[in-house]
Amino acid sequence: MKNQLDRNAGNLTLDDIADLAGVSRSTVSRVVNEHTSVKKEVRQRVLNIIEEHHFHPNAAARTLALQRSWTIGLILPHSVSTFFTDPYYPNLLMGIAKACNLYNFTLALFLVSTKEDEANVFSRVGRKGFLDGVIVQSGHHGDQGAIGKMVDKKIPLVVVGRPFRSDNVTYVDIDNINAAKSAVTYLHKIGCKRIATITGPLDSTVGIDRLEGYRQAIKEQNGQVDDNLVVEGNFTETGGYLAMQKLLPFQPDGVFAASDVMAAGAMKAAEDANLSIPKDVSFIGFDDLPAASYGSNQLSTVRQKVAELGQKSVESLIEQIEDESIAPRQIILETELVIRQSCTQLLDISPQNIK
Amino acid sequence: MKNQLDRNAGNLTLDDIADLAGVSRSTVSRVVNEHTSVKKEVRQRVLNIIEEHHFHPNAAARTLALQRSWTIGLILPHSVSTFFTDPYYPNLLMGIAKACNLYNFTLALFLVSTKEDEANVFSRVGRKGFLDGVIVQSGHHGDQGAIGKMVDKKIPLVVVGRPFRSDNVTYVDIDNINAAKSAVTYLHKIGCKRIATITGPLDSTVGIDRLEGYRQAIKEQNGQVDDNLVVEGNFTETGGYLAMQKLLPFQPDGVFAASDVMAAGAMKAAEDANLSIPKDVSFIGFDDLPAASYGSNQLSTVRQKVAELGQKSVESLIEQIEDESIAPRQIILETELVIRQSCTQLLDISPQNIK
DNA sequence: CTCATTTTTGGAAGCGCTTCCATTATAGCA
DNA sequence: TGCTATAATGGAAGCGCTTCCAAAAATGAG
Numbered sequence: 001m002k003n004q005l006d007r008n009a010g011n012l013t014l015d016d017i018a019d020l021a022g023v024s025r026s027t028v029s030r031v032v033n034e035h036t037s038v039k040k041e042v043r044q045r046v047l048n049i050i051e052e053h054h055f056h057p058n059a060a061a062r063t064l065a066l067q068r069s070w071t072i073g074l075i076l077p078h079s080v081s082t083f084f085t086d087p088y089y090p091n092l093l094m095g096i097a098k099a100c101n102l103y104n105f106t107l108a109l110f111l112v113s114t115k116e117d118e119a120n121v122f123s124r125v126g127r128k129g130f131l132d133g134v135i136v137q138s139g140h141h142g143d144q145g146a147i148g149k150m151v152d153k154k155i156p157l158v159v160v161g162r163p164f165r166s167d168n169v170t171y172v173d174i175d176n177i178n179a180a181k182s183a184v185t186y187l188h189k190i191g192c193k194r195i196a197t198i199t200g201p202l203d204s205t206v207g208i209d210r211l212e213g214y215r216q217a218i219k220e221q222n223g224q225v226d227d228n229l230v231v232e233g234n235f236t237e238t239g240g241y242l243a244m245q246k247l248l249p250f251q252p253d254g255v256f257a258a259s260d261v262m263a264a265g266a267m268k269a270a271e272d273a274n275l276s277i278p279k280d281v282s283f284i285g286f287d288d289l290p291a292a293s294y295g296s297n298q299l300s301t302v303r304q305k306v307a308e309l310g311q312k313s314v315e316s317l318i319e320q321i322e323d324e325s326i327a328p329r330q331i332i333l334e335t336e337l338v339i340r341q342s343c344t345q346l347l348d349i350s351p352q353n354i355k
Numbered sequence: 356m357k358n359q360l361d362r363n364a365g366n367l368t369l370d371d372i373a374d375l376a377g378v379s380r381s382t383v384s385r386v387v388n389e390h391t392s393v394k395k396e397v398r399q400r401v402l403n404i405i406e407e408h409h410f411h412p413n414a415a416a417r418t419l420a421l422q423r424s425w426t427i428g429l430i431l432p433h434s435v436s437t438f439f440t441d442p443y444y445p446n447l448l449m450g451i452a453k454a455c456n457l458y459n460f461t462l463a464l465f466l467v468s469t470k471e472d473e474a475n476v477f478s479r480v481g482r483k484g485f486l487d488g489v490i491v492q493s494g495h496h497g498d499q500g501a502i503g504k505m506v507d508k509k510i511p512l513v514v515v516g517r518p519f520r521s522d523n524v525t526y527v528d529i530d531n532i533n534a535a536k537s538a539v540t541y542l543h544k545i546g547c548k549r550i551a552t553i554t555g556p557l558d559s560t561v562g563i564d565r566l567e568g569y570r571q572a573i574k575e576q577n578g579q580v581d582d583n584l585v586v587e588g589n590f591t592e593t594g595g596y597l598a599m600q601k602l603l604p605f606q607p608d609g610v611f612a613a614s615d616v617m618a619a620g621a622m623k624a625a626e627d628a629n630l631s632i633p634k635d636v637s638f639i640g641f642d643d644l645p646a647a648s649y650g651s652n653q654l655s656t657v658r659q660k661v662a663e664l665g666q667k668s669v670e671s672l673i674e675q676i677e678d679e680s681i682a683p684r685q686i687i688l689e690t691e692l693v694i695r696q697s698c699t700q701l702l703d704i705s706p707q708n709i710k
Numbered sequence: 711c712t713c714a715t716t717t718t719t720g721g722a723a724g725c726g727c728t729t730c731c732a733t734t735a736t737a738g739c740a
Numbered sequence: 741t742g743c744t745a746t747a748a749t750g751g752a753a754g755c756g757c758t759t760c761c762a763a764a765a766a767t768g769a770g
Contacts, residue, residue: 397718421725
């Protein structure tokens with residue numbers, strides 16, 4: 001034992017500690033795991049030695065014995081362009097990472113861009129003794145495969161954002177349709193007659209739902225949806241800029257963009273075309289990024305608490321990990337319409353005018 | 356065995372596969388690990404069964420036996436404000452994640468904000484059987500503790516960004532001093548007489564080094580450093596905006612900002628003060644974010660390849676993991692001055708004018 | 711058709727931990 | 741003081757894998 005000890009100092013095992021404390025391996029294990037059945041003095045003695053030698057039980061051995069790794073996976077199937085361009089992801093990541101810290105879980109991050117990545121990642125994620133559960137950022141058609149596999153393998157799973165096939169899957173999301181609807185309705189109330197929208201990618205549920213909200217709002221105000229006023233964007237600033245350029249010939253006086261980042265691009269395009277905001281055209285974005293709220297032309301937006309989305313998904317996942325029999329459920333978070341200078345002001349802001 | 360098999364279908368072990376194939380556990384292990392000493396037909400038979408049952412060896416057991424987890428940790432000691440505000444982090448993350456995919460490593464992400472997090476995270480990171488090595492994003496004084504501990508514990512380590520105490524530590528960085536110097540020198544060459552700088556936080560090596568580059572450039576052009584023209588920023592857009600407001604009274608005609616994000620804020624402030632860019636004041640940023648290069652007022656900048664920084668750090672870490680005797684070394688990546696419309700043009704762009 | 715080599719294979723130990731079960735020490739009660 | 745009930749401990753098996761070592765099978769040379 002001493003031998004072992006010398007051989008790789010600073011790399012003790014339970015046995016080493018047991019020797020040092022003059023007790024058995026089992027007892028040390030009990031101390032580490034806070035079992036009550038250890039005599040006070042013994043417990044203290046062992047604890048001291050552990051402290052003194054900075055002992056940490058080997059993670060792999062623990063995982064093997066307990067079939068629990070205290071690690072959760074986060075799969076971000078990112079279309080490269082938006083990951084480092086739209087603060088949505090970093091925000092989500094922060095929320096998730098913080099929650100992991102809080103509950104003492106480790107976060108394994110998988111950024112998936114190619115088909116190859118996907119196969120690769122899945123072969124690792126599917127492996128036992130590695131992850132206790134998985135969070136998938138979803139919304140694209142392409143994710144269905146991955147999600148299906150998790151469900152089949154009965155790996156505890158939470159999806160962020162409504163997936164295309166949402167039966168039998170726990171997911172966390174906001175009510176995109178109504179959130180979008182309220183923004184467009186607001187534009188109508190302040191007098192916009194030609195309200196345009198720059199949508200998200202229409203192969204994603206977010207894109208589809210926010211457009212649906214726009215449609216519903218227009219129809220409810222007895223309007224016709226004019227296809228010229230609907231342009232598909234891709235959640236990038238450049239995309240917003242280009243989309244706005246397409247819209248300009250049709251002279252919109254209000255624009256609902258499906259993300260703040262696209263709204264920022266669109267506003268630049270409007271300014272470059274010498275339009276004045278909000279006099280000539282009002283803007284509402286979506287997300288409420290920090291950057292939206294300073295400088296001139298502060299952006300009106302639909303606030304969603306992305307970090308909270310992340311936190312809830314972690315919490316819900318942990319629940320599943322701890323009780324595998326929990327039934328799939330949906331968690332829908334609140335959003336809030338935040339009006340700033342990018343919209344002409346509504347004079348009478350009584351409640352019935354806003355919703 | 357059959358019993359075992361039924362009990363939890365889809366969760367086979369080596370033994371199960373061995374039974375199914377009519378060979379021993381050892382043989383299956385050899386097949387999985389691609390040892391050559393298995394007879395062709397046997398290997399194929401085993402492979403088929405593995406395929407058929409979607410067998411993946413248990414990760415924890417493997418880690419325990421081999422003392423290798425194929426997982427690396429990334430510690431981002433983020434000051435909350437900049438993580439989801441400056442695309443630097445997402446970019447770095449992307450580079451690292453991609454490299455991990457490439458080499459079939461898993462990435463464990465630790466976002467550290469509070470002291471409590473730090474202790475917490477370290478107790479997990481320091482544990483054996485969990486991570487093969489660690490990448491730390493550094494540059495702040497606060498990181499020294501964490502870095503020191505890794506070094507003490509002999510955990511393979513790569514630091515991104517020059518740490519304050521860089522002896523005995525492998526790190527990956529760019530030459531911030533010279534990069535900043537070349538930007539400021541360029542401003543001088545195009546005729547700016549009152550060149551200001553918005554620095555990064557001055558408790559970070561990036562902040563310090565880029566300021567040092569500014570200083571050196573000014574001095575080399577026989578200038579005096581005017582303290583009124585040096586304002587500390589915090590790598591946020593709002594920070595850039597506020598810093599520029601402080602600079603305006605001193606009428607700078609050229610501004611070097613230590614990040615694109617701050618430059619964007621600063622330009623907004625200039626525009627809000629009715630200055631014209633680049634006629635009244637030229638700007639150079641740092642990073643070359645995608646957003647820098649579109650719309651009006653395209654930003655000149657020092658391009659650094661952040662994703663590559665990430666990739667190199669992974670590669671260097673893997674080298675250390677595979678050969679623990681490798682000596683600490685520094686890897687310095689190239690930067691490039693990219694001139695766009697935010698600077699008045701230099702008519703004669705012959706090489707000697709640029710550097 | 712032997713016998714010595716070389717390939718292939720199976721058995722068993724070991725990676726470091728948890729936990730069941732049996733055993734010993736302690737306490738409680740008559 | 742002796743006996744039972746309880747608290748505290750140690751031993752051993754097991755989590756699922758790799759790999760050393762020895763045994764068995766296949767090969768080739770004489």
